[in-house]
Amino acid sequence: MGAPCDRCEELLQDFLDRTLSDDEWREAETHLSDCDYCRRRYRFEETLRRYVRTSSVERMPPGLLDKLAELRGLDATA
Numbered sequence: 001m002g003a004p005c006d007r008c009e010e011l012l013q014d015f016l017d018r019t020l021s022d023d024e025w026r027e028a029e030t031h032l033s034d035c036d037y038c039r040r041r042y043r044f045e046e047t048l049r050r051y052v053r054t055s056s057v058e059r060m061p062p063g064l065l066d067k068l069a070e071l072r073g074l075d076a077t078a
């Protein structure tokens, strides 16, 4: 895994929460467009949040849970 992106970790959460200013939004979009790590995290977090919103976490597909465990594992070593 490449170097963790501390700055975009912050951006990503706000990006998902839709609480970014215009400048930050552009910064996040630009970063997501050329950072594989964050793009994958973004896609995953977005999917996860959709499940959480619809209260269907317990019915998450097994593959998604595996993916979650994998990502959390990566976070732990970052």
Ligand SMILES: [Zn+2]
Binding pocket: 005, 008, 031, 035, 037, 038
């Ligand atoms: Zn990044």
